[in-house]
Amino acid sequence: MSNRFANTKILAFFILRKDRIRILIWIISIVLFTVMIGAMLPNLYSTGTDRQIMAETMKNPAITVMLGPGYGLDNYTDGAMMAHFMLIFTLLAVGIMNILMTIRNTREDEEEGRTEIIRSLPSGFLSPLTAAFFVSAAANTVLALTAGLSLYSLGFESMDFQGSMLYGASIGTAGIFFTSLTALFAQLTPITRSALGYSFGFLILAYIIRGIGDVESELLSLFSPLGLILRTEVYVNNHWWPVLLTLGLSVILAGLAMYLNTIRDLGAGFLQPKSGKAEASRFLSSPLGLALRLQRTAVISWTIGMLVLGLSYGSVLGDLEGFLDSSGLLLQMLPESEVFNLTERFVGMLLTILSILAAIPVLIFILKLKSEENAGRIEQLLAGAVSRTKLIGSYAFIGLAAAPVIQFMSVLGLWASAAFVMEDPLSFNILLKASMAYIPSVWVMAGLMVLAIGYLPRFTGAVWLYLGYAFFIAYLGDMLKLPEWMDYLSPFGHIPQIPLEEFHASKTLLSMLLAFGLTAAGFAGYRNRDIHG
Amino acid sequence: MPVVKIENLIKRFGKFTALNGIDLTVNQGEIYGFIGPNGAGKTTTIRILLGILKATEGKAKVFGMDAWKDAVEIHKKTAYVPGDVSLWPNLTGGEVIDLFVRLRNSNNNRRREELIERFNLDPSKKCRTYSKGNRQKVALIAAFASDADLYVLDEPTSGLDPLMDSVFQECIKEVKDQGKSVLLSSHILSEVEKLCDKISIIRHGKIIESGTLDELRHLTRSRMVVKTKKPMEALDMIKGVHDLEVRDNIFYFQADTEELDNIMKYIAQFGIVKLESAPPTLEDLFIRHYMGDGGES
Numbered sequence: 045m046s047n048r049f050a051n052t053k054i055l056a057f058f059i060l061r062k063d064r065i066r067i068l069i070w071i072i073s074i075v076l077f078t079v080m081i082g083a084m085l086p087n088l089y090s091t092g093t094d095r096q097i098m099a100e101t102m103k104n105p106a107i108t109v110m111l112g113p114g115y116g117l118d119n120y121t122d123g124a125m126m127a128h129f130m131l132i133f134t135l136l137a138v139g140i141m142n143i144l145m146t147i148r149n150t151r152e153d154e155e156e157g158r159t160e161i162i163r164s165l166p167s168g169f170l171s172p173l174t175a176a177f178f179v180s181a182a183a184n185t186v187l188a189l190t191a192g193l194s195l196y197s198l199g200f201e202s203m204d205f206q207g208s209m210l211y212g213a214s215i216g217t218a219g220i221f222f223t224s225l226t227a228l229f230a231q232l233t234p235i236t237r238s239a240l241g242y243s244f245g246f247l248i249l250a251y252i253i254r255g256i257g258d259v260e261s262e263l264l265s266l267f268s269p270l271g272l273i274l275r276t277e278v279y280v281n282n283h284w285w286p287v288l289l290t291l292g293l294s295v296i297l298a299g300l301a302m303y304l305n306t307i308r309d310l311g312a313g314f315l316q317p318k319s320g321k322a323e324a325s326r327f328l329s330s331p332l333g334l335a336l337r338l339q340r341t342a343v344i345s346w347t348i349g350m351l352v353l354g355l356s357y358g359s360v361l362g363d364l365e366g367f368l369d370s371s372g373l374l375l376q377m378l379p380e381s382e383v384f385n386l387t388e389r390f391v392g393m394l395l396t397i398l399s400i401l402a403a404i405p406v407l408i409f410i411l412k413l414k415s416e417e418n419a420g421r422i423e424q425l426l427a428g429a430v431s432r433t434k435l436i437g438s439y440a441f442i443g444l445a446a447a448p449v450i451q452f453m454s455v456l457g458l459w460a461s462a463a464f465v466m467e468d469p470l471s472f473n474i475l476l477k478a479s480m481a482y483i484p485s486v487w488v489m490a491g492l493m494v495l496a497i498g499y500l501p502r503f504t505g506a507v508w509l510y511l512g513y514a515f516f517i518a519y520l521g522d523m524l525k526l527p528e529w530m531d532y533l534s535p536f537g538h539i540p541q542i543p544l545e546e547f548h549a550s551k552t553l554l555s556m557l558l559a560f561g562l563t564a565a566g567f568a569g570y571r572n573r574d575i576h577g
Numbered sequence: 578m579p580v581v582k583i584e585n586l587i588k589r590f591g592k593f594t595a596l597n598g599i600d601l602t603v604n605q606g607e608i609y610g611f612i613g614p615n616g617a618g619k620t621t622t623i624r625i626l627l628g629i630l631k632a633t634e635g636k637a638k639v640f641g642m643d644a645w646k647d648a649v650e651i652h653k654k655t656a657y658v659p660g661d662v663s664l665w666p667n668l669t670g671g672e673v674i675d676l677f678v679r680l681r682n683s684n685n686n687r688r689r690e691e692l693i694e695r696f697n698l699d700p701s702k703k704c705r706t707y708s709k710g711n712r713q714k715v716a717l718i719a720a721f722a723s724d725a726d727l728y729v730l731d732e733p734t735s736g737l738d739p740l741m742d743s744v745f746q747e748c749i750k751e752v753k754d755q756g757k758s759v760l761l762s763s764h765i766l767s768e769v770e771k772l773c774d775k776i777s778i779i780r781h782g783k784i785i786e787s788g789t790l791d792e793l794r795h796l797t798r799s800r801m802v803v804k805t806k807k808p809m810e811a812l813d814m815i816k817g818v819h820d821l822e823v824r825d826n827i828f829y830f831q832a833d834t835e836e837l838d839n840i841m842k843y844i845a846q847f848g849i850v851k852l853e854s855a856p857p858t859l860e861d862l863f864i865r866h867y868m869g870d871g872g873e874s
Binding site: 318324429572 | 624627629631650652653657659661662664665667668671672674675676679680682700701702703705716729
């Protein structure tokens with residue numbers, strides 16, 4: 045029996061040793077971000093009246109969809125406001141951290157053949173998985189304690205010890221939950237990318253179910269782990285049962301993953317890949333054909349995903365209509381304009397956010413070129429009669445061409461469900477125009493990614509960081525009363541929000557020129573550098 | 578005009594000098610062996626030749642064109658098999674073969690089918706299920722199904738079984754008969770001996786020996802095993818005898834090729850009971866170069 049777990053301890057320390065920087069960076073960033081906002085908010089809304097206005101706006105269904113249900117609104121304290129603002133974002137970040145960390149130490153190790161070497165040594169067949177669980181438990185515990193103690197140390201009256209520790213426990217537990225879930229998916233499929241896809245798919249689904257549930261039905265929200273954790277109502281009611289329940293679920297999932305691990309062969313899964321065609325279709329005869337073929341599933345699922353996202357944002361616009369007139373916070377969040385009604389102003393912001401989210405698949409499609417290079421597969425393509433410009437051009441083309449398609453899908457979803465729930469529906473033409481105005485901004489992000497791949501492929505992460513910045517500014521920039529120049533640092537910040545503002549041909553043109561310049565520079569860099577792998 | 582011409586090629590990665598002045602010429606119709614230990618610079622040389630890495634200094638020309646600038650033009654007539662074949666896990670072997678052949682702008686369906694048969698590959702399986710040897714087969718089939726004038730093969734047989742290895746050797750001979758050129762980097766010295774017309778040995782980023790196999794053999798020694806009726810007392814005094822060992826009255830030693838005549842005359846005086854002679858192998862040469870010269874390897 046104990047042989048199944050032989051040498052787990054050594055393996056756990058080995059994982060800690062090899063991932064220590066990665067884990068530290070995650071923990072430090074998450075804690076710093078939480079504490080920064082936690083320290084900032086009470087200063088922004090310092091008087092009781094300020095907070096009470098805020099509390100009113102928190103009843104807004106659109107806010108509920110984004111952040112979760114407001115609580116303690118009768119006497120809205122700093123702590124309640126901070127937790128309401130930050131918990132859901134932090135949960136998402138912790139989810140991403142744990143999914144990435146767990147995949148690396150389970151299915152990726154196995155697919156790359158590293159687990160085989162470990163298993164050929166005197167280690168038990170459950171040792172690698174168990175070690176991954178231990179490391180995750182340790183990392184999430186440290187995260188929970190650091191976050192909790194840091195929040196408590198801010199010294200705000202409403203952010204008491206119990207509440208702060210519950211905040212920490214909430215994110216730590218969510219982390220452990222996503223580790224167990226990812227480990228389970230890692231047993232089901234033998235393919236790392238699929239396991240990653242299922243895990244992220246689950247995270248997004250959990251967010252959407254929670255959003256709809258928080259507005260429509262409390263019970264539905266409890267089926268989403270994110271919705272469940274938000275029921276802790278940190279700093280007001282301090283419920284511990286969601287944490288305990290999630291912990292229990294995590295243990296069950298982890299046990300299931302371990303059971304599945306014992307009944308399968310090394311390298312195998314339960315969803316086996318099928319055989320394919322013995323000959324390539326005519327389509328598969330150029331770098332572009334290959335790039336499209338490799339990303340077929342990703343392109344289709346992202347396109348559908350953005351449609352669903354548009355649909356779900358649009359579905360709350362009906363509730364919003366009735367509510368908005370009394371909303372003080374939203375007046376703050378939205379650009380000043382008296383000409384248009386509040387729904388339209390809110391839609392303007394929504395379109396900015398949807399456009400920033402649309403940049404994610406665009407960047408992923410381009411970034412595929414880098415992972416192909418790392419896997420040593422680019423060498424064989426370039427050994428064929430393929431120029432480098434054509435190669436990087438294929439990936440850039442897919443990214444650039446995907447931008448308008450994805451934008452169209454999300455705005456179509458938004459319009460369709462809005463038209464269904466609203467008494468005074470939005471005009472599709474105006475929505476489309478407003479959404480298309482952001483395409484040059486998405487292209488600028490794409491251009492940056494091409495540039496990074498062309499010159500310094502190690503620094504593609506910086507492009508993601510920049511996109512994260514743009515997202516943060518668009519989402520919370522106005523609420524946090526950040527200065528306007530910070531908005532202008534984002535490529536999405538310059539774009540006029542139609543119909544609130546006039547379409548600005550020169551700004552659009554400038555963005556397009558910038559995107560074109562960045563892409564061309566990236567091509568030049570790619571032509572002149574060594575290919576690794 | 579030589580098919581491949583490398584002159585004073587230098588490649589540095591940061592401070593590390595991977596290649597330190599390589600010269601190499603492959604003429605048309607030649608099968609050229611390129612041997613050396615791990616990390617000596619074989620793959621780096623090949624990658625520069627394919628325009629995947631940029632040379633720091635020196636010239637690398639294929640078909641008289643610049644390996645870096647004219648890569649696309651060169652590759653229309655070049656087939657390449659890497660040492661470590663990575664394929665797309667969700668494509669089938671057949672799809673990858675077609676893709677590679679099409680990217681070289683050639684298409685020969687009959688040849689493709691014939692090669693798939695000879696190499697005994699199931700082309701409808703996804704690449705993720707292939708073993709190392711099967712991935713190598715995919716790359717080899719794609720290379721030999723292409724209508725190329727130069728074949729660049731980087732340790733192409735390290736995962737093949739002996740049966741498949743002989744298929745590979747047949748393919749090389751067919752290609753040679755058509756007057757095409759091959760640059761073959763390999764660890765398997767018996768294979769290089771069997772196939773190659775000329776050989777270069779690389780070490781620490783420098784070519785240390787070049788020439789035909791016969792030319793190189795002059796530099797080496799035959800391995801001898803001799804038993805005589807009367808014991809030989811002074812064999813170790815004879816010029817050209819090295820590493821002498823005597824076990825159970827049997828003499829084991831190495832003999833310089835140019836002194837072979839004198840050594841034989843001396844041995845014959847003692848009445849030969851048993852005489853075995855192994856020809857000088859590339860392996861001996863190789864090991865002598867790496868172990869002998871300063872003891873580093």
